[in-house]
Amino acid sequence: MYALAQALRQLLRHPTASLATFFTALLSFALLHLMGLLLWNLDRVVESLERGLEVAAFLKDKADTEAILGEVQTWAEVRSVRLVTKEEALAELILDYPYLAQAKELVENPLPDTLRLTLAQPQAVREVAQRLKALPGVEEVEYGGELTERLLSVLAGFRLGMAVLGLLLLLNTLFSVMGTIRLSVESRKEAIAVMLLVGARRFFVQAPFIWEGVLLTSSAALLAALLSGLAYRFLAGGVQGLLPFLPVLAQKDVLRLSFGVLLLALFLGGGGAFFASRAHARA
Template identity: 60%
Template sequence: MYALAQALRAFKRHPTSALATFTTATVSFALLFLVGLVLWNLDRVIATIQSEVEVVAFLQDGTAPEALLAEVRRWPEVREARFVSKEEALATLQLDYPYLAQASSLIENPLPHTLHLQLTDPAQVRQVAERLARMPGVADVEYGGEITERLIRLLHGLRVGANVLMLLLVLDTFFSVMGTIRLSIENRREELRIMLLVGATRQFVQAPFLLEGLLLTLSAALIALALGNLAYRAVSEAVQELLPFVPVLSREDLLAASASLLLLSTFIGYFGAWLSSRSHMQDSEI
């Protein structure tokens, strides 16, 4: 009770500093939460894109597909390989364009036999495509590699930038907490010196400052989570209406992200307050 009372009293002693730290922490945690969710979504998007990467080999007329299919299935990079005949390809095309069914009886099927490869590691798509193109009986290979690789590089670049931003936000909040605790110690410097002289332990003296740091960061994190969850749900619903194929995070994912932010805010508040109070009390010889 003593520690809690002193922590609350500290907010009254320096409300401007406490409010500045609280505001900084709230904004930082809200941005941290949203950026973290965006990163998580980017990972889902990258995984979805990579899982759909497919190498398609167009076979020359007269090529025996069985031997070629057996060969590529032995490659360690290939997760799945299947043969699609020209008749099957035409039937699939006619499902999308029904009017082709009438023309198919008038002209010969122009489509080639194809092999469709899915890889264990989509990052190796270019190497597999080049290797497949050199095989006898393969007329051409397509995999949409350049577009896919550029998109994945772009998403990875965004991920690196977001990680840097998250680190800066954490450091900003951490040093704000340290500054507030140092000010609290300065305001009670003589009182703390007397408490130590009459036998109070340093742990007892530090407890109010640790609780002050925790109260600042946890309260800021709770408000940031409320705002962040509302913002993410609104944006994700709008994205799903426009781009329903883009994956979004579930309620369980949001709960996990919220719990992670609460743990992080607890660490920042406690460790920042502990480090600041410990170092400042030693420097001031309290």
């Protein structure tokens, strides 16, 4: 209790430095938390697209359907494959566009037999498409992998940018905490010297400063998690209103990331305060 009381007293003794550190940490943790939520959500979107990824191979009129089907079923990247005959494809098209039923008897069915593949390894979609094109009897191959590949590129760039920005924000918070603690140490230099002379242990001397750093960063992290969580919910609600099929993070996922930010805040606050006060706590 002594260390906690001293930490609170020191925070009030230097309100300007304490508030500057608090708001620096608040901005850093809010940005980190919100970027983490968005990145995690983007991961979920890519996973959802990959699970629903399908490759369509359109066959020539005289293609050996059974041979092609048997070959594709042996590929390790393929989870399942089904044959959609031209008659089935036309029936599905008429269900979507009933007015085509009138033209059914007037013109020959122009649709080809089609193999539809779902993949066990979605990242191999381009390779599978190229192998399909090389099979005799396959006229054309289509797949939705282009969008997924672009999203993966965006995700990789976002991860890199987040890592650089996150590192800068964390360093800024760490140095801000260390500066505030050094100010507190300087103001109590004489009291620290007396405690060391009478035999106080180093941890006893450092404990109030460590508590000070922890209080600054943990309070900022809690408020940051609350604000960024609300901002994420607002953004996710707006996106789902426009695109209801896109997945969003559950409340438990937001809380898990908030807990991770709080642990990071405790580490930065306690670690920064420890290193800032270490030199003055030596006997």
